[in-house]
Amino acid sequence: xxxxxxxxxxxxxxxxxxxxxxxxxxxxxxxxxxxxxxxxxxxxxxxxxxxxxxxxxxxxxxxxxxxxxxxxxxxxxxxxxxxxxxxxxxxxxxxxxxxxxxxxxxxxxxxxxxxxxxxxxxxxxxxxxxxxxxxxxxxxxxxxxxxxxxxxxxxxxxxxxxxxxxxxxxxxxxxxxxxxxxxxxxxxxxxxxxxxxxxxxxxxxxxxxxxxxxxxxxxxxxxxxxxxxxxxxxxxxxxxxxxxxxxxxxxxxxxxxxxxxxxxxxxxxxxxxxxxxxxxxxxxxxxxxxxxxxxxxxxxxxxxxxxxxxxxxx
Amino acid sequence: xxxxxxxxxxxxxxxxxxxxxxxxxxxxxxxxxxxxxxxxxxxxxxxxxxxxxxxxxxxxxxxxxxxxxxxxxxxxxxxxxxxxxxxxxxxxxxxxxxxxxxxxxxxxxxxxxxxxxxxxxxxxxxxxxxxxxxxxxxxxxxxxxxxxxxxxxxxxxxxxxxxxxxxxxxxxxxxxxxxxxxxxxxxxxxxxxxxxxxxxxxxxxxxxxxxxxxxxxxxxxxxxxxxx
Numbered sequence: 001x002x003x004x005x006x007x008x009x010x011x012x013x014x015x016x017x018x019x020x021x022x023x024x025x026x027x028x029x030x031x032x033x034x035x036x037x038x039x040x041x042x043x044x045x046x047x048x049x050x051x052x053x054x055x056x057x058x059x060x061x062x063x064x065x066x067x068x069x070x071x072x073x074x075x076x077x078x079x080x081x082x083x084x085x086x087x088x089x090x091x092x093x094x095x096x097x098x099x100x101x102x103x104x105x106x107x108x109x110x111x112x113x114x115x116x117x118x119x120x121x122x123x124x125x126x127x128x129x130x131x132x133x134x135x136x137x138x139x140x141x142x143x144x145x146x147x148x149x150x151x152x153x154x155x156x157x158x159x160x161x162x163x164x165x166x167x168x169x170x171x172x173x174x175x176x177x178x179x180x181x182x183x184x185x186x187x188x189x190x191x192x193x194x195x196x197x198x199x200x201x202x203x204x205x206x207x208x209x210x211x212x213x214x215x216x217x218x219x220x221x222x223x224x225x226x227x228x229x230x231x232x233x234x235x236x237x238x239x240x241x242x243x244x245x246x247x248x249x250x251x252x253x254x255x256x257x258x259x260x261x262x263x264x265x266x267x268x269x270x271x272x273x274x275x276x277x278x279x280x281x282x283x284x285x286x287x288x289x290x291x292x293x294x295x296x297x298x299x300x301x302x303x304x305x306x307x308x309x310x311x312x313x314x
Numbered sequence: 315x316x317x318x319x320x321x322x323x324x325x326x327x328x329x330x331x332x333x334x335x336x337x338x339x340x341x342x343x344x345x346x347x348x349x350x351x352x353x354x355x356x357x358x359x360x361x362x363x364x365x366x367x368x369x370x371x372x373x374x375x376x377x378x379x380x381x382x383x384x385x386x387x388x389x390x391x392x393x394x395x396x397x398x399x400x401x402x403x404x405x406x407x408x409x410x411x412x413x414x415x416x417x418x419x420x421x422x423x424x425x426x427x428x429x430x431x432x433x434x435x436x437x438x439x440x441x442x443x444x445x446x447x448x449x450x451x452x453x454x455x456x457x458x459x460x461x462x463x464x465x466x467x468x469x470x471x472x473x474x475x476x477x478x479x480x481x482x483x484x485x486x487x488x489x490x491x492x493x494x495x496x497x498x499x500x501x502x503x504x505x506x507x508x509x510x511x512x513x514x515x516x517x518x519x520x521x522x523x524x525x526x527x528x529x530x531x532x533x534x535x536x537x538x539x540x541x542x
Contacts (some may be wrong), residue, residue, distance in 0.1 A: 086411075166408060202372075234471075236478075237502060238507050
């Protein structure tokens with residue numbers, strides 16, 4: 001139990017105090033035994049990447065899915081995608097495995113396989129109907145995430161990608177907490193170009209700092225739209241403050257890439273197909289491939305990267 | 315006479331409305347009746363309360379678990395001195411969790427007219443909004459209708475229409491679930507630009523198709539509230 005007052009950060013006197021959110025997030029509690037169990041269970045997972053965003057609707061799950069497909073395109077690479085968006089689990093649909101069942105065995109829950117080397121787990125597989133709502137408060141969501149990390153039989157993996165809902169709340173804290181002994185390579189943060197989105201990304205970056213989660217880099221999604229008829233590019237989500245590029249320069253973070261809008265991305269997600277396989281020569285597919293390649297190069301010196309690089313934020 | 319409207323922004327992790335209404339760094343004052351909301355206009359027709367106003371540093375992350383979010387939302391509902399309002403709009407983050415339950419539980423005693431659900435056209439989005447509809451049914455919140463946002467893009471150079479996020483999914487979902495379809499709003503760089511600057515899009519572009527779309531939806535909702 002927390003040694004800090006339950007009221008920490010919550011009273012009206014706390015409003016506006018610069019330490020409010022620090023107090024309100026609670027002091028360190030006694031370690032949950034599941035943390036060690038998860039460390040043991042995930043010892044066979046070489047790399048763990050968390051995909052974050054500040055805002056909703058910026059294309060986080062789309063990116064996570066495309067990243068998973070790209071990494072798994074090499075048949076010798078074992079990849080898994082874990083969907084911890086408990087209220088809005090889109091990953092099964094995007095990966096084309098909606099309606100599949102999860103099986104239990106002696107060694108735990110078996111994930112759903114999209115390919116021999118590409119596995120998926122989501123609460124979506126545990127819901128009976130597409131209308132079922134998961135109306136859960138924080139603690140219950142945290143319990144589910146613990147189970148996903150501790151009880152799924154992932155086997156040997158090169159990459160575990162964790163797709164999150166938007167924000168900086170229970171799901172994010174739980175993922176970081178439960179993986180604290182297992183070591184996360186870092187976070188990829190997805191944004192769209194406009195300041196309304198970047199404003200929330202800066203908070204996400206602060207979150208990463210607070211919980212000592214290295215930032216692998218930022219992806220700017222929905223970065224311009226080329227009209228298929230006249231080929232002019234429109235900035236539908238305008239980078240009025242310089243987009244992710246300027247933000248990354250200011251904060252000393254890598255901009256992993258910029259992905260343009262392409263109606264075929266959403267269409268393939270809706271149909272559960274891999275956009276990268278269906279439209280490999282599109283500008284968006286090339287952008288994704290570039291991002292995956294840059295991440296593979298970046299992951300090698302992970303311990304020195306970008307924890308130190310987050311300057312400009314005290 | 316103009317309606318007097320309040321907006322309660324309960325997206326605690328990502329409070330965007332202050333920027334969209336160009337009220338980024340005011341202070342929140344207390345009066346006898348409670349916290350004074352921030353007025354976005356001289357005539358004081360549009361008031362706003364957001365956690366954005368309570369953060370010293372705009373880049374500060376609100377890293378709170380559910381119970382603390384629930385507590386602050388309760389305070390927002392109880393302690394903000396809105397005064398006389400015709401309409402209180404509550405903007406929520408995505409999901410069906412603590413914030414949504416907190417809003418419904420705290421507002422229930424004051425009577426909730428209903429919920430407006432916003433989706434984009436593609437199946438991945440409507441797939442989540444189906445669950446949001448279930449949330450409303452389970453918590454006894456009437457669904458005033460569905461809006462299909464980001465519905466098509468008309469190229470400003472050649473007028474070609476591209477359905478970047480597909481089209482029609484919102485309308486289909488409304489039919490499927492027996493909810494009213496309030497209308498579609500297109501993708502419009504002028505709108506997104508206005509929101510970036512916090513300028514009043516409706517005043518600046520009254521001739522645009524986007525203005526008509528938004529206005530039609532607003533009129534339908536006002537009718538609902540008159541009847542309701």
